[in-house]
Amino acid sequence: MKIFFDIDDTLFPSSEFSALARKNALNAMIGIGLDFEYQKLNDLLLSLIKEKGSNYPKHFNDLCTALDVDEPAKFVAAAVAAYHHTKSSIAPYPEIPRTLLRLKDDGHQIYVATNGASVKQWDKLIRLGLALYFDKVFISEELGASKSPEFYSKILKSLGCEASECVMIGDREDADIVPAKEAGMKTVRILKGKHSSIPSTADFTIEELGNLYQIVQRL
């Protein structure tokens, strides 16, 4: 079987690390002398992220501009250093490495199928220590399509395989489950991260990654 894994909130607790990185960044700004309440800074940062998107690289610059801060470079540098320090300490869900190795041992091919910028997604795989586990990595930037029936069809075509021998595993109903099903693949929804409360239409839905290996065996 060919098994496709999403990265964020599937291989590692992405939402938790992002929240922690933001928290550490704001505390670093306060630590170096930014005289505002944490809660006010956090509310403003979240609204900027919502407005500009999470891949926008200047959130902390905009935060300083919005607050009319003197010497913004100092605070931006403190925030970015703390943010990157946290982001560089990501680790997989503890069950993931063992599960991947058991699936490979059983003769399955394992892949990554993810939305995002190529270098940024590879950076996560490298820091997670998982870069060399996968037979191939498919990233939307290189495929020229975000997760959609077209995204999954392109992958199937590139591997020259049937949808029925493929399973997509991910946390997002809209990106990982619905379009993969439409492309004919089997699906496993992982209830992790900030989208976990959205109802699942996947073939299997799991809360504990410890169950993933058994689920895949039943497919």
Add this chain to the structure above:
Amino acid sequence: MKIFFDIDDTLFPSSEFSALARKNALNAMIGIGLDFEYQKLNDLLLSLIKEKGSNYPKHFNDLCTALDVDEPAKFVAAAVAAYHHTKSSIAPYPEIPRTLLRLKDDGHQIYVATNGASVKQWDKLIRLGLALYFDKVFISEELGASKSPEFYSKILKSLGCEASECVMIGDREDADIVPAKEAGMKTVRILKGKHSSIPSTADFTIEELGNLYQIVQRL
């Protein structure tokens, strides 16, 4: 007295860390499967850095392009992660923190005067653990002039002080010593880093940072 410090190769061994970061980045690319000799990669990288300048952010992308590498994102991500990991572990020359504190205790004002991008130079001060030591930080990007007599005159004007009560300390004859002298400041040249073999015209020239405190007392 007002004492101005350059950052790179004055407060910390910048040249050594840069060389180590490049080495670790290339070894990370090889480690993840880039099938080229280290020496060939290093020669090519050095020529790209020479051509594009050290602040250009895409050296590793260009390296992959020049080598016609398949799946460049993987190798770029590995290189950048290793490079940043090394760069984030910078530490001051061991004599620096103690020297700065003694100068402050003696009633001197201490400043940074550096060429570079504001956020990037602040990032170094923060990672060095020195950001809060200085009375003020002057960076060329904010001043609107690179190190030149004009750069130093702008600083003197902004502080409202005489050149004769100021001393500039740095490793570079062309940027730290000659133009600061021309602006009327006293100068101390530190023979560290890749420019250390260039002859010195500074008022004082030192090889060991342990001597810096005594030198400043004599000025």
